[in-house]
Amino acid sequence: MNGTRSKLVGLGAVAAMIPAGIALAVGDGATITRFHSTASVGITSVQTSSCPGPNGPDAVTSIKGQGPVTSDDPRLVGTFHVDAVILVNAQGEGVSRDNWQITDSATGTLKASGTAYGVQHGSNPIKALSIGKLADGSRTMANAVVTLPAPGSQDPIKVEYGGSGSPLEDDAVAVGPACARLVFAP
Numbered sequence: 001m002n003g004t005r006s007k008l009v010g011l012g013a014v015a016a017m018i019p020a021g022i023a024l025a026v027g028d029g030a031t032i033t034r035f036h037s038t039a040s041v042g043i044t045s046v047q048t049s050s051c052p053g054p055n056g057p058d059a060v061t062s063i064k065g066q067g068p069v070t071s072d073d074p075r076l077v078g079t080f081h082v083d084a085v086i087l088v089n090a091q092g093e094g095v096s097r098d099n100w101q102i103t104d105s106a107t108g109t110l111k112a113s114g115t116a117y118g119v120q121h122g123s124n125p126i127k128a129l130s131i132g133k134l135a136d137g138s139r140t141m142a143n144a145v146v147t148l149p150a151p152g153s154q155d156p157i158k159v160e161y162g163g164s165g166s167p168l169e170d171d172a173v174a175v176g177p178a179c180a181r182l183v184f185a186p
Contacts, residue, residue, distance in 0.1 A: 031176045035140075036162035037071035039080035043157065053089055061086045067156055069102055073174060075134050078102045078111050080159070086120070094120035096128065096146075111135050116144055124148055130161060131184070137177030139184045144172075
């Protein structure tokens with residue numbers, strides 16, 4: 001029982017340090033580090049439809065696009081690809097799912113992929129939780145803010161992982177491959 005208690009106390013200490021932005025070294029050399037990434041996504045395809053809702057039809061928008069992504073973690077730099085679906089009711093409440101990928105801009109090699117699930121209140125922005133896997137086996141978990149362009153605009157979608165706000169709201173972390181298996185599903 002003491003071993004379990006020690007592990008829980010240790011986990012609590014680790015969890016308390018993450019929002020402070022501290023990079024943590026785990027016993028086997030794996031790390032948990034904060035990162036910040038931004039993407040500017042040009043829309044290549046938009047399809048719209050509707051889904052029956054109790055107060056009238058809900059709007060369904062499917063979006064595909066790609067554009068550059070920059071990051072302070074070089075594993076997350078390249079071309080960002082989105083394949084998203086957004087469902088919004090007449091009152092502006094909505095949910096979204098985005099299956100995303102990052103490829104090397106020069107070679108097209110897959111560097112990272114994942115899924116983000118978001119909640120939307122009103123027109124913008126969408127707040128999302130993104131979980132991803134990097135080519136080296138590391139995993140990411142990030143709070144994201146997605147800002148959609150105005151209807152009819154040719155402006156890109158802006159996606160930011162991590163950010164300049166409070167650590168709890170704007171956190172993004174990468175977990176090294178040796179310990180990622182302990183927290184993330186395969």
